[in-house]
Amino acid sequence: MLLKGEQLAAHLERSLAPLYLLYGDEPLLVLEAADAIRQKARSAGYSEREVLTVLPHFDWGQLLAAAGNLSLFGDKKLIDLRIPSGKPGKEGSAALQEWCKRMSPDTLLLISLPELDWREEKAVWFTALQSAGVACKLNAPPLAELPNWIAARLRRQQHSADPEGLKFIAERVEGNLLAAHQEIQKLALLYPAGKLSLAQIRDAVLNVARYDxxxxxxxxxxxxxxxxxxxxxxxxxxxxxxxxxxxxxxxxxxxxxxxxxxxxxxxxxxxxxxxxxxxxxxxxxxxxxxxxxxxxxxxxxxxxxxxxxxxxxxxxxxxxxxxxxxxxxxxxxxxxxxx
Missing domain, CATH: 1.20.272.10 (Zinc Finger, Delta Prime; domain 3)
Structure with a gap:
């Protein structure tokens, strides 16, 4: 199954899959999605967690071994697999496909990767993971959609703003969602719940755009x-x-x-x-x-x-x-x- 980032929360309210693959060009969104899955897994009884990071010369046998190393008390386990390069390689591809054949209800696999190109999305290992569980693509919203993204974040902390204020924030955090997240949190510290004026936003928000x-x-x-x-x-x-x-x-x-x-x-x-x-x-x-x-x-x-x-x-x-x-x-x- 392939989900958009905005669909993940509703999915987690309904169910929990045995495997999640998170990838995209915005680390903040990937991190938040992973946090949401980990929280859901804890509430579902996955009390153990093991983190594996795929660096050069990584032994892919550790992945399959981790599934077998369950607690003597029968606790469920979440395996947090991180692939910073986005490329598992030949050995990793084989291990991931093998995992899909041997999935257990007592083990949940959460895989985090950076942005993937269209070739990698068609790779055998990717399609196997997507078929066995849930793949979620998490890209930063384009500039035209950034004001709506900011408005949704403001609503979480019981704030709102006029279109001019949303545009002002968007232009100053363009290309830097982590900075946008921090600026929105700062507004929560500075002002009580309610509607924010353009003057308040101007006074609080720094120019933190990242240009490339x-x-x-x-x-x-x-x-x-x-x-x-x-x-x-x-x-x-x-x-x-x-x-x-x-x-x-x-x-x-x-x-x-x-x-x-x-x-x-x-x-x-x-x-x-x-x-x-x-x-x-x-x-x-x-x-x-x-x-x-x-x-x-x-x-x-x-x-x-x-x-x-x-x-x-x-x-x-x-x-x-x-x-x-x-x-x-x-x-x-x-x-x-x-x-």
Missing amino acids: VDSLREALLAGDVGRLSRTIEGLRQEGEAPPLVLWAMCEEIRSLLTLRLGLDAGRALDAVLKEANLWGARQLGAKRAVQRLSRTDLESALRQAGEIDRMIKGLVRGDLWDAFQRLGFSLCSVRRNKT
Whole structure:
């Protein structure tokens, strides 16, 4: 069974599976989900717990041995298996598949992993675990959904806020759910239950956004001028290397140009998406971006990128970060495609 993160709480109210697989790009959500499962397991009589962490040279025999090492008093046991790399390897794959064949009602297996790509989600070991128990994908909400996520967290502590206040928090914790969680908890310490004003939120919430080149690429594809501007400024303040920023932007421009040329030539969308090496969320963003950008737009953007490259190398003068902003703005402009 595959669940979304928001479905886990309702599932745990109804039942407890013998196996859980938690994975995703947001450690806070994975940790909270694991805590909820552990709490449910304790209430169901799983009073023993053994933690196994898969590091280099891990002996997978420990996993199967842990299932056999039950208490003399007949207590149920939870095995907390953590795979930081997200890759169990050949030996681990075989051990996990063997576990699925030998599951016991007295032993619950909880597996925690980082984000997995689509190839790993199709691996034999993953599909075996998903079939035997519950897999739950826990990714951070996109920026557009972050205000609703914050509102739900505020309700837990009997607080509420207007859309302006929710947006204010979201923009300052973008890409950093742990910081968002901490800021929301801080509001509970500072103010009594009830509705929070924008002034109260402004006074309490720090600018704790975490900016990286992946956020930049997402903003560029979405055509979100405000987010792109904040991200570029955040990268500048955090001392990000300009060559890395330029590489990230050029990767998107080249992919979009490949997509645009293929579509202009009358080729099938799926074929050109594969040729441009676009998958998952990037594929959806690229489909939208290519609708507003023509071949002329993208070729002009590459020329701008070439000018920035010369600035980085000291061959021409100019404000490097202003140039990044101008390049980003040119790619966020909404217009009809031109030939």
